[in-house]
Amino acid sequence: MTTKILFQIAFLATILAFFSGCDQYEGSIAEAKHTAVGTLDAVISRDASHAIVSSVNHGTGYWDLQSNELLYNWTHGDDPTREIIATNLSPDGSRAITADNRNFSIWNTNSGKSYGFWKAPAKIRAVALSNKGRYVLLGLEDGRAIHIDMNTGRRLEFTGHREEAVADVDLSANGLWALTGGADYRAILWNTKTGKPKRLFEHQTRVTLLRLSNSGERAFTAGTKGNAFVWDLSTGQQISRLDLAKREYVITAARFSNDETRLVTGAPARDISLWDSNTGKRIKQWQARTREQWKPSGAIIYSVAFSDNDQYVYSESSAGFGEKWSVRPNQK
Numbered sequence: 001m002t003t004k005i006l007f008q009i010a011f012l013a014t015i016l017a018f019f020s021g022c023d024q025y026e027g028s029i030a031e032a033k034h035t036a037v038g039t040l041d042a043v044i045s046r047d048a049s050h051a052i053v054s055s056v057n058h059g060t061g062y063w064d065l066q067s068n069e070l071l072y073n074w075t076h077g078d079d080p081t082r083e084i085i086a087t088n089l090s091p092d093g094s095r096a097i098t099a100d101n102r103n104f105s106i107w108n109t110n111s112g113k114s115y116g117f118w119k120a121p122a123k124i125r126a127v128a129l130s131n132k133g134r135y136v137l138l139g140l141e142d143g144r145a146i147h148i149d150m151n152t153g154r155r156l157e158f159t160g161h162r163e164e165a166v167a168d169v170d171l172s173a174n175g176l177w178a179l180t181g182g183a184d185y186r187a188i189l190w191n192t193k194t195g196k197p198k199r200l201f202e203h204q205t206r207v208t209l210l211r212l213s214n215s216g217e218r219a220f221t222a223g224t225k226g227n228a229f230v231w232d233l234s235t236g237q238q239i240s241r242l243d244l245a246k247r248e249y250v251i252t253a254a255r256f257s258n259d260e261t262r263l264v265t266g267a268p269a270r271d272i273s274l275w276d277s278n279t280g281k282r283i284k285q286w287q288a289r290t291r292e293q294w295k296p297s298g299a300i301i302y303s304v305a306f307s308d309n310d311q312y313v314y315s316e317s318s319a320g321f322g323e324k325w326s327v328r329p330n331q332k
Contacts, residue, residue: 025287028323032068035320042316043087044305054084072112086127091173095133099124106133128171135175139166145180147192170212181207187221199236213256222251230277240280253304264313266301286325288317
């Protein structure tokens with residue numbers, strides 16, 4: 001789904017929320033402005049200590065979320081306006097990946113230096129990294145997912161998505177397991193050494209987002225119209241389905257808690273929700289701020305993450321703000 005359509009959904013839903021009142025939502029306990037005009041994509045690190053934020057016209061920033069300090073600003077080539085449409089951080093936080101439509105670069109998050117630039121064989125839709133950035137996973141518009149060993153150059157092309165666009169990808173920390181999903185209504189867990197699928201999860205709509213838990217024992221997959229599921233990867237069985245209304249609802253961000261009992265999701269229309277991953281029941285709900293705080297305007301949630309102790313949730317949105325939320329009521 002294009003960014004333009006997501007913005008339209010966000011705007012319409014936010015107007016409804018504005019006129020119905022938002023007093024039922026707790027506010028954030030901290031916020032910071034990370035882009036001046038707007039955000040194209042963002043990803044928060046596994047421990048919620050750092051974030052990559054791709055801006056509309058000022059390259060991609062790497063932020064320390066605890067001090068709210070911009071550590072590095074990354075661009076592809078000499079043109080800072082070249083749009084970075086996909087980003088990710090390795091689970092250990094040591095490497096970052098940024099991608100425009102056809103090129104990607106890997107960065108050292110300690111030094112800010114790039115290891116180089118590589119060209120993809122088709123338009124890039126999503127990217128993922130393993131620990132230390134050794135393995136890269138690309139989701140491409142032509143239906144392929146490509147797994148690359150950056151040490152040896154070995155490439156494995158996975159073509160199990162019926163030549164339909166791969167909308168999202170995730171990769172286990174050791175790079176052995178890939179989770180991919182796309183327009184063919186399927187999410188597939190597959191082995192990156194052999195290219196053989198281990199689990200196939202059929203959906204009733206296009207798969208637009210997916211995430212592995214930190215341990216790799218659970219997965220979350222989501223499509224349009226409220227199709228969102230938590231899976232047990234050891235058995236392939238469904239653990240829960242999120243209790244969403246059967247309407248056009250697109251989840252744009254998700255992350256498991258460290259103990260995997262909870263899930264946080266983000267969506268257009270500023271929505272951030274905390275879920276019981278075992279039952280699919282919503283525990284709490286927040287609304288991110290917008291650029292025009294007192295006017296009806298939209299904000300797409302691009303990334304969410306739990307703090308190490310699971311007491312806080314962090315978010316990054318298209319409005320350009322990073323925010324911090326308390327999982328427990330009145331917890332400062």
